Amino acid sequence: MRRPMIAGATPSARAAAVRLPRAAIETKDSSWVRRSIAGLSGAPAGHGRTRAARLQGSGIFDTLPFRNYIVPKNVRSNPFRHPCPPMSDLSSVASPGRPRDAVLDATILKCAMALLGEGGIGAVTMEAVAQRAGAGKASLYRRWRSKDELLADALARHSPLDIEVDTGALRDDLIDAYAHYYGIGDPLMRAAMHEMLGNVRQHLAWTAKVTPERLTARRAKVRSLVERAVARGEIAPPQDMDMLLDLVPSLILYRYNTHGETVTRASIARFVDMLVMPMARRAAQADAP
Incomplete structure (x- = not known):
């Protein structure tokens, strides 16, 4: 990039002016440059060029306080008016920002x-x-x-996906887990779940697009509860795990859309007692000698 030339200035003065504020160079105003140099050196304005040549050799421009400052273009008489900090100083100052509320x-x-x-x-x-x-x-x-x-x-x-449920009995574990997932105890979540049950296709499509993990995390959690019950000897391994996992959600969805039955802890307990636990015990009886 070519350095702008300053009309009427000697090579020494032009070299000195390069270290002046950018506005001095961009205006190509040689008289302004001479006045600035002369004012800083204490010499009359008319002696600016001669004084600038002597100062250039002394290295004083390397220590001038405005060497790294940028002065707005509209500043013409005082290079120290409205100075901006050097960029090196700005980079070390962190923006306070606005803390999250x-x-x-x-x-x-x-x-x-x-x-x-x-x-x-x-x-x-x-x-x-x-x-x-x-x-x-x-x-x-x-x-x-x-x-x-x-x-x-x-x-x-x-409705966080990662919940801890361990009552020591499969029946109570299932009731607690389903009660959490269907918003029992949280009026906002319960209302949202009822609305989702009424528009299940729309909400399933949205969930699959935005939060697909919600489609599998709940089922995986209930499966882990059943497997833990098998591990402690409470029930035998289910003959059809997928059907067992579908029982409560399917019945909740069907009865809400056909009978207008809202989800409650009591309705969840009824489905677990009448469907899930008998099916689990039947598997245990089938495996008994």
Whole structure:
């Protein structure tokens, strides 16, 4: 890149001006350069060129305080007006930023779950969530890039996949696990699950696209509960594990859509007692000598 020439200046003055603020060079204003050099050296303005030639050889320009500063183009009379820090200093200063507000995060996720329970996935938009939470859309987009990410976090918060269930008995383990997955004890999650049961195809398609792990994690957890019961000798290995795992979710889905029966802890316990446990015990009796 060619260095801009400064009209009317000697080679020594031009070399000295290269170390002056960028505005001095970009304006190609030789009188401004001479006045700046003369003002710093204490010499009259008219002696700028002569003084600049002498100062250039002394190395004083290497220590001038404005050597690494950038002065705005509109500054013409004072090179020290509105100085900007050197870039090396700026790079070492960390931007304070805006810390995440945990209370606002929880409020936003709660509002997303409320909208999901009221109108399904279609009702959950960034604008609707922001309005419900009393926050700006920018606050949401700083945290989540899309409503899919927001909704996935909301589900993970209200219905985590990694839960610890160990009552010592398969029946109670299954009831506790299914009660958690269907939102028993969490009104927001329960309403959302009921809405999902009523629009199961839409929600299965969304889950498969955004959070496919939710389709397999619950089933894997229930399977682990059955396998643990087998390991401790409570039941024999099921003859048809897949059918055993399908019993409770299938009956919940069927009875909700055909009879309008909501999911409760009592209904889950009834399905486990009347279907799952008899099937598990039947396998144990078949294996008995």
